[in-house]
Amino acid sequence: MWRVWLVGALLVPALLAASGVFARARLAGDTAAVPPPPPGRLTLAVRSAEVVLVGDVADETERRSLVDAVRSKTTSHRVTDLLTPNGDRLPVSVNTAADLVTAAVDAGAADFTAVLAGTARTARATAADETRATALRRALDRADVRDHVVGAAASDLDLVALQRSVTAMVQNNGGFRFEPVSTTWQGHGPVLIDRVGRLLLVAPKATITLTGHATPEHPDPRGLAHQRAGLVRDLFVAQGVRPDRIRTTATIDAGPESSNQAARQVDVLIS
Incomplete structure (x- = not known):
């Protein structure tokens, strides 16, 4: 009987140790076999x-x-x-x-x-x-x-004809104008600007110059003129016109703005 006990005492720990080794080896093998995620x-x-x-x-x-x-x-x-x-x-x-x-x-x-x-x-x-x-x-x-x-893109676009089309669209629809001595739109300016902005997308290489107008009635007429031009620029950019193709300038006109509509508008020049 003591021999059976001795054999069991020797074999059981050995078997347990071996099973642990095998389990660790299998776990390591399974880990190594995990492939990297596929490209999506x-x-x-x-x-x-x-x-x-x-x-x-x-x-x-x-x-x-x-x-x-x-x-x-x-x-x-x-x-x-x-x-x-x-x-x-x-x-x-x-x-x-x-x-x-x-x-x-x-x-x-x-x-x-x-x-x-x-x-x-x-x-x-x-x-x-x-x-x-x-x-x-x-x-x-x-x-x-x-x-x-x-x-x-086509390189033979007639910019002169495009300028005529834009000018006619702006003048026939009230222009890009503001209320006197303010940056509040007059009429449907933003809607018109959206239409012109989409038209300008046919000329991705063209430079768009926006000239804002104002009069000395405002404490900072040049600043007001730049603000007005900037509002038009932002709406053009929202329509997809590249911001690096747009430049803004300002000019000071004779007042009063209430009777001189050209002194409170933004002009568009395509070149």
Whole structure:
């Protein structure tokens, strides 16, 4: 009997130890066998003054890294975040995605769309001109986006004819005018500005000069004139006109504004 007891005393601890080793080995093997998360799908879009990010990211940290990187490189555009942290990692690095958006913005593309899903990567865009279209194509090639179509906007746009159209639209609809000695709109100014702003999108390379008017009736007439021009500029930008293509100036006219409508308006010059 004592021999049976001795064998049991020796075997049981050995078996328990061995089972522990096997369990640890199996756990380690299972851990090592866990594959990395698969790459998800990412869509990058530039629409007028907005960048839209849509797709899958691994977690909140990756989402925040991408949004922050894009915002830091495209300060002139609003960034809309539609990313979903669901465990699928980005199909490209954060820097690559941000660089693609930057290249599209620099190219003056108002209709850029890139769809990245593993090795399937496509992009479509229209750049402001052929030089910037070429730069965008090269940026897409560097990101291994081989299936891309990047065109250039028509370069033979008649700016004189566009100026005539804008002037007629403004004059026939009450102009961009304000109440005397104020920044309160007269009539339907914002609605008219929205219509003109959409018309200006056909000329992405044009420079838009906004001249605000005011009279010495106001304590700071030049400041008032700049404020009026700035209000028009902000509405143009909201319609998709690039802010770097707009400049504002001010001029002081003879008063009183109540009887001189031209002294409380904003003029538009396209060049």
